[in-house]
Amino acid sequence: MSTGGTAPLLRVQDLHLDFGGVKAVDGLSFQVNEGDLLSLVGPNGAGKTSAFNCITGFYKPTGGSITLHGADITGLRPSAIAARGTSRTFQNLRLFGELTVLDNVRAGTHLRLRQNALDALLHTPRFRRSEREATDEANRWLDFVGLRGDRGGLARNLPYGEQRRVEIARALARRPTVLLLDEPAAGLNYGEKTELLDLLHRISGLGTAIVLIEHDMDLVMQVSRRIVVLNFGREIADGTPEEVRRNPDVIEAYLGKDDEEEATSEEMMSRE
Amino acid sequence: MTQLLWNGLFVGSFYALVALGYTMVYGIIRLLNFAHGDLYMLGAFVGFGVLSVAGGLATGLGFVALLIVLIIAMLVTGTAGLLLERIAYRPLRGAPRLSVLITAVGASFAIEYGMRLVAGPNPEVYPVRLAGDSVNVLGARITIQQASLILIAVLLMAGLQWLVMGTGTGRAMRAISQDPTAALYMGINVDAVIARTFFIGSALAGAAGVMAGGYYGKIDFLMGFIIGLKAFTAAVIGGIGNIKGAMLGGLALGLLESIGTAWIGGQWRDVFAFSFLIIFLTLRPTGILGERVTERV
Numbered sequence: 001m002s003t004g005g006t007a008p009l010l011r012v013q014d015l016h017l018d019f020g021g022v023k024a025v026d027g028l029s030f031q032v033n034e035g036d037l038l039s040l041v042g043p044n045g046a047g048k049t050s051a052f053n054c055i056t057g058f059y060k061p062t063g064g065s066i067t068l069h070g071a072d073i074t075g076l077r078p079s080a081i082a083a084r085g086t087s088r089t090f091q092n093l094r095l096f097g098e099l100t101v102l103d104n105v106r107a108g109t110h111l112r113l114r115q116n117a118l119d120a121l122l123h124t125p126r127f128r129r130s131e132r133e134a135t136d137e138a139n140r141w142l143d144f145v146g147l148r149g150d151r152g153g154l155a156r157n158l159p160y161g162e163q164r165r166v167e168i169a170r171a172l173a174r175r176p177t178v179l180l181l182d183e184p185a186a187g188l189n190y191g192e193k194t195e196l197l198d199l200l201h202r203i204s205g206l207g208t209a210i211v212l213i214e215h216d217m218d219l220v221m222q223v224s225r226r227i228v229v230l231n232f233g234r235e236i237a238d239g240t241p242e243e244v245r246r247n248p249d250v251i252e253a254y255l256g257k258d259d260e261e262e263a264t265s266e267e268m269m270s271r272e
Numbered sequence: 273m274t275q276l277l278w279n280g281l282f283v284g285s286f287y288a289l290v291a292l293g294y295t296m297v298y299g300i301i302r303l304l305n306f307a308h309g310d311l312y313m314l315g316a317f318v319g320f321g322v323l324s325v326a327g328g329l330a331t332g333l334g335f336v337a338l339l340i341v342l343i344i345a346m347l348v349t350g351t352a353g354l355l356l357e358r359i360a361y362r363p364l365r366g367a368p369r370l371s372v373l374i375t376a377v378g379a380s381f382a383i384e385y386g387m388r389l390v391a392g393p394n395p396e397v398y399p400v401r402l403a404g405d406s407v408n409v410l411g412a413r414i415t416i417q418q419a420s421l422i423l424i425a426v427l428l429m430a431g432l433q434w435l436v437m438g439t440g441t442g443r444a445m446r447a448i449s450q451d452p453t454a455a456l457y458m459g460i461n462v463d464a465v466i467a468r469t470f471f472i473g474s475a476l477a478g479a480a481g482v483m484a485g486g487y488y489g490k491i492d493f494l495m496g497f498i499i500g501l502k503a504f505t506a507a508v509i510g511g512i513g514n515i516k517g518a519m520l521g522g523l524a525l526g527l528l529e530s531i532g533t534a535w536i537g538g539q540w541r542d543v544f545a546f547s548f549l550i551i552f553l554t555l556r557p558t559g560i561l562g563e564r565v566t567e568r569v
Contacts, residue, residue, distance in 0.1 A: 056457060058453070078456045078457060079456055079459060079460075079461060079462070082456070082457055082458070082459040083459055087457070087458075088457055090454065094451050094453070094454040095454075096446065096447045096450035096451060096454070096455075097450060098446070098450055099443070099446050099447060099450065103443055103446070103447075104447075106440075106443060107443050107444065107447045107455070107458050107460065108458050108459075110440060110443070110444055110458060110459055110460050111459035111460075113440040115439065115440055120435065120439045120440075120441065121431075127439075130440070131438075131439070131440070134440070170458065174458065174459055
């Protein structure tokens with residue numbers, strides 16, 4: 001079903017998700033191409049994470065379509081969507097805490113492992129090679145995200161900021177074409193945020209498209225190529241950081257109608 | 273005394289093999305598979321069936337025959353474990369735990385009374401007994417077959433330990449036991465890995481079944497019930513969900529029973545062993561190696 005190079009990498013069209021009467025996502029549309037960085041912003045409960053869950057197949061959308069590399073992936077199972085090149089991190093870290101740091105990232109290479117039960121049982125050269133490749137690749141991604149902690153130790157013993165890095169490394173180890181990051185800056189200190197900014201640029205440089213959910217507006221304004229603003233599941237703005245910054249609907253969503261006109265939305269959002 | 277320890281270790285290695293399946297399945301999907309002991313019984317009967325059909329060969333080839341029978345029984349019980357998971361447990365994935373637990377009890381009855389229909393209610397006598405010549409080791413009489421069976425049990429456990437800690441499949445198992453949803457997003461085929469876990473756990477139980485058949489000499493369709501309880505206990509003593517814990521727990525239970533038998537008599541064996549365990553668990557509720565019992569939704 002692939003339609004060649006002209007189709008966007010990921011296209012979300014008129015996405016709807018209802019829970020009973022609640023419209024969690026109400027007509028979201030956007031698209032990203034290779035190396036793009038698009039941010040989804042909006043107040044808590046605006047439907048950002050719900051949109052992620054639809055894209056990754058955890059929820060079945062009640063309307064609209066999602067295409068990846070031009071192929072319709074709407075409503076496919078999470079494993080099938082993951083196999084087609086998406087990868088994600090979670091708002092609340094979901095590392096495998098009782099596995100070592102290295103094993104967490106090696107688990108990300110699982111789909112590419114070339115070993116079957118017999119290889120493992122007989123310890124064939126193919127098995128050893130595949131394990132070595134997984135280890136090398138995991139180490140490369142941990143270098144890439146700049147992990148400082150002990151790689152042989154349990155993931156849960158790392159400091160919070162380092163765990164965030166491991167989660168990104170684990171997602172990258174899947175070699176995604178589209179990477180969905182759910183609030184990667186949450187809980188990070190100033191220095192760590194600066195490093196995250198750099199990391200996001202380097203991931204884009206690999207040609208990976210990033211869709212970012214983030215509350216830290218400084219970060220969003222600096223790193224995004226496009227920003228989509230959601231409120232109560234509805235898309236209220238879509239544009240470059242400069243356009244969104246001046247959009248009156250955005251200011252209203254964050255502030256309510258009657259507040260000071262001269263305040264820019266960026267300041268308001270940062271205050272959140 | 274040495275003889276007591278030896279007997280304890282021998283029986284304990286059966287318990288450990290069965291406890292491993294319990295603990296693996298619990299570790300990966302938090303299910304107490306009460307039908308697990310019945311797979312042990314199934315293994316014993318498969319071994320019995322094969323030995324009866326090829327009885328002449330068995331006595332001729334002796335130990336090698338038993339090895340072949342062991343492998344056949346492992347493959348059959350492993351497959352039975354796969355079917356059990358596919359038919360009884362997978363449709364209930366995500367259902368309340370109590371429903372799955374009751375399904376497990378139902379599956380246990382189904383296997384027990386299914387076997388009663390096939391093999392009849394009377395105990396069968398195993399065609400191969402592990403009597404043989406014995407050698408004297410530090411005052412204990414040990415037959416070659418016993419020693420070999422322990423060796424097999426140890427090899428199986430070592431193999432399992434390596435599989436879980438050193439291979440991609442093992443990594444996937446550990447990842448799923450931590451967070452099935454995140455594992456799914458990592459592209460891990462959760463269903464396939466869970467199925468594999470059932471296969472391995474059931475095959476180990478089947479191996480223990482054949483070994484027990486050869487050792488005790490008598491099998492019946494309810495033999496899995498008691499060992500199921502004991503293996504479950506062993507898994508809990510070791511710290512449920514912990515593979516090394518299951519091995520230690522099984523050996524500990526075997527030793528306790530052996531010492532209890534010698535000390536206060538065979539009819540008090542279980543009373544002694546279980547009293548000890550109750551006291552132990554009161555002092556250390558998480559078992560030997562269990563760090564903490566994490567309850568996840």
